[in-house]
Amino acid sequence: MIDPNAYYTSGLGVRTYDPVYGTGAISGDLEFYLGCAQRYGGPILEMAAGTGRLTIPLAEAxxxxxxxxxxxxxxxxAKAKLANRPEIANRIEWHEADMRSFALNRDFALAIVPARSLHHVIAPEDQRAVLQCLRRHLKPGGHLIIHLFDPDFDRLVAEKPPAPTVREAGEAPNIHTIRRTTLSCRCDFLRQTMTEVMLLELLDPRGQVIAQEETSWTLRWIPQQEMAYLLELCGFKVRALYSDFKQSPPAYGRDQVWVAQAC
Ligand SMILES: C[S@@+](CC[C@H](N)C(=O)[O-])C[C@H]1O[C@@H](n2cnc3c(N)ncnc32)[C@H](O)[C@@H]1O
Known part of the structure; x- marks a missing residue:
């Protein structure tokens, strides 16, 4: 069986994460989370914080x-980025832990699960365990924001790989190109999972491939009605659902941005 999280343990998946995701790949999410932090206050718990793409700007704020x-x-x-910035590093606690079963012995005013990270938890009972854990770590009335993709069944049935993602990283004259190509995309409609096998390539400024790696992930999709019930089951009241970070109304096949409150 494919490791559902191979992407984040492999060398190139990790090394290329920031150029691939840090260049506006998720339009407006940082501004949205900063606005929520201003409105709902801290401390903030970020699930699946990764390389600190959002964690660090939230601490900077x-x-x-x-x-x-x-x-x-x-x-x-993430930690390497703060090696010379003790004033920001002091505002962040990092925990290497599984979001399905963590115990931090403190509670938070706001919890966020950004960048469609809950999809990496591929069993329904485990997705429920994540929400239950989050609920236990929120203050009464605390807020939870979860960002998911909304499954587009035409695309899933077609199992059609997305167009390659190409990004640049580095400083002139050593700008490298990172290319991520989906080699295959297979769905299991019973389990609501999609497994993508990808080729990651690093090209030097002359276009020569200098490193490459095959990697993969498995994602479990969650339709809107299922997510609404899951939140209710785990002790949350849904306050809003948007289809993007501009707060557009819910829509089919776009994103799901949930704002819920512990009740
Ligand atoms: C798409 S990245 C999101 C990183 C960051 N939050 C961001 O917005 O850029 C998904 C992250 O989920 C993490 N992850 C996957 N399964 C996890 C689990 N069961 N518990 C905690 N983290 C997990 C991966 O290691 C990876 O860093």
Missing amino acids: GFDVTGLDISAAMLDM
């Missing part, structure tokens, strides 16, 4: 943030 992730390699990338 003055909030105490706890970033939890299962991948030591992703967390090492």
